[in-house]
Amino acid sequence: MERKRTEKKLKERERLKKKKEEMERRISTSETKIAQLRAGSGDLRIVLLGKTGAGKSASGNTILGKKAFRQLLSSRSVTSVCQKESAEVRGRQISVIDTPGLFDTSISNEEIRKEIVKCITMAAPCPHVCLLIILLGRFTKEEQEAVKIIQELFGEESRKYTIVLFTRGDDLWKMSIEEFIKDSDCSLQNIIHQCGDRHHVFNNRNHGDHTQVTDLLDKINSLVAVNGGSFYTNEMFQQVENWAVSESVFLY
Numbered sequence: 285m286e287r288k289r290t291e292k293k294l295k296e297r298e299r300l301k302k303k304k305e306e307m308e309r310r311i312s313t314s315e316t317k318i319a320q321l322r323a324g325s326g327d328l329r330i331v332l333l334g335k336t337g338a339g340k341s342a343s344g345n346t347i348l349g350k351k352a353f354r355q356l357l358s359s360r361s362v363t364s365v366c367q368k369e370s371a372e373v374r375g376r377q378i379s380v381i382d383t384p385g386l387f388d389t390s391i392s393n394e395e396i397r398k399e400i401v402k403c404i405t406m407a408a409p410c411p412h413v414c415l416l417i418i419l420l421g422r423f424t425k426e427e428q429e430a431v432k433i434i435q436e437l438f439g440e441e442s443r444k445y446t447i448v449l450f451t452r453g454d455d456l457w458k459m460s461i462e463e464f465i466k467d468s469d470c471s472l473q474n475i476i477h478q479c480g481d482r483h484h485v486f487n488n489r490n491h492g493d494h495t496q497v498t499d500l501l502d503k504i505n506s507l508v509a510v511n512g513g514s515f516y517t518n519e520m521f522q523q524v525e526n527w528a529v530s531e532s533v534f535l536y
């Protein structure tokens with residue numbers, strides 16, 4: 285009799301435990317949904333970073349759906365200063381901050397670094413996401429170095445807020461971006477991995493393909509939801525400010 289009672293108690297305890305777990309799972313799902321809804325509303329500030337000629341300005345134009353930035357096939361860098369442009373996309377105010385590319389032939393990387401840091405103030409109060417623009421193709425030493433410099437500038441923490449955006453998706457033909465990544469150099473795979481395996485691809489020549497923009501915005505929303513808002517903690521902002529002071533860069 286006593287054994288039966290204990291078994292019944294254990295079964296009841298097990299049932300309650302399962303019920304509690306189910307409730308916790310439902311709460312967590314609802315919280316994620318609420319965070320995603322929050323992340324999908326309000327303005328969105330995006331910073332574009334990458335090597336010169338990677339397609340930063342072209343990607344900014346694709347996101348905003350207009351020719352806001354000067355994009356050009358050129359042997360020299362086209363964008364020399366940070367530029368902020370905005371538009372309403374899917375009923376939402378989106379601001380894109382375009383930056384000069386590293387490895388310009390006429391300006392030193394040091395000068396470009398100083399200019400890039402200014403983009404942080406343009407994305408005031410803070411950027412929500414950084415898009416690391418990489419041209420599909422060979423991932424050369426210069427590309428690797430550009431990524432390294434950007435990570436040095438913005439700190440390791442910034443990886444949590446970065447999505448790798450490949451351009452020249454038209455060159456993929458029938459290959460998927462996943463197949464391309466799988467076959468690519470391990471240094472490129474490492475960078476994507478460091479950025480939480482977040483990546484996307486644009487064909488900036490296909491202005492009619494709006495899904496490439498809406499898909500990217502969905503990925504950004506999920507990222508913002510996970511991160512709980514825009515990035516740059518006080519500590520990180522302080523790092524940029526300290527660097528600016530030591531290099532005599534005027535941020536404001």
Ligand SMILES: Nc1nc2c(ncn2[C@@H]2O[C@H](COP(=O)(O)OP(=O)(O)OP(=O)(O)O)[C@@H](O)[C@H]2O)c(=O)[nH]1
Nearest residue numbers: 337338339340341342356357361362363385452488
């Ligand atoms: N076919 C193709 N060309 C692209 C794509 N994205 C960019 N381009 C071309 O690549 C060239 C360089 O693009 P930009 O957007 O000016 O590059 P950027 O990174 O802003 O360059 P800088 O301002 O010099 O740093 C331009 O001729 C673009 O039209 C793409 O997805 N497909």
Ligand SMILES: [Mg+2]
Nearest residue numbers: 340341362363
């Ligand atoms: Mg440009």
